[in-house]
Amino acid sequence: MDSSPAIRIAAARKIYGSGATTLTALDGVDLDIRPGTFVSIIGPSGCGKSTLLRLIASLEEPDDGDVEIFGVSPQAACAAKLVGFVPQSPALLPWLNVLQNVSLPHKINRGAEKRRPTAAAAVSNRPATDLTKLLHDVGLGEALHKLPSELSGGMQQRTAIVRALGLQPEVLLMDEPFSALDEFTREALQEQLLDLWDEIKTTVVFVTHSVTEAVRLSDTVVVMAPKPGRIVDVIDIDLPRPRSAEMIKTGDFHHYEDLIRDRLQAAWRSPELPTAA
């Protein structure tokens, strides 16, 4: 079996500003993510989680080190629509209804499949996405023809997730997608995301501040620390799937929550490291 990673990050470094205002947002970040796994990134505010996601999404370039997606640069992977992105706020087009919003990327990116690198084409080979079915699966069957202004925050975020999945990205990047939602909506969306992921089995990189969310969703939780932004722990979550809301109450689940909280506290307390200018 091919064990090449879906995402390979090697010695990545990202610096903002210059002179007295230099800030090392990421330093010495190494991370390999296996295809089809669900990886969460957690860490104190300002530790570089979003920056890391932006490097993978080719929205930023590292100042040093390498990022590869299925063996090609993030730019090439994005051109081939290998990468889907769900931002913190759903950013739907207000004049299009739900179905039109989720169909739009598909319409403007016909032919992207042909630009897929061989490594990704080998793992994809999926039938075309039935967007209407996906919308029904996430409980938006009654809302297909509604405008974003007629939707709740949770419905808008579900629309954004289906939109990102429409092009069948091999890598789905999610930057705190549920952070603005109440706890019950958040739990419901976690469940729907897990159901979708179970069906689609894409590689997911998910930024969150919630320990419970990270444990429930992930195969692996990456813990980061600030100053400079760096990875301090990579914890595999060895819990069976499917992970129902009931599992959150079990001792095994609490064990992982406690472990990650301990590592996060250590990350908060970790001393600032000197970085090469």
Ligand SMILES: Nc1ncnc2c1ncn2[C@@H]1O[C@H](COP(=O)(O)OP(=O)(O)OP(=O)(O)O)[C@@H](O)[C@H]1O
């Ligand atoms: N475009 C930019 N210009 C200058 N500094 C930036 C820029 N983007 C991020 N930073 C800084 O880089 C550091 C890492 O930011 P980043 O947004 O990646 O952190 P984060 O872990 O995602 O934070 P949060 O959890 O608060 O969203 C922060 O100190 C931030 O102020």
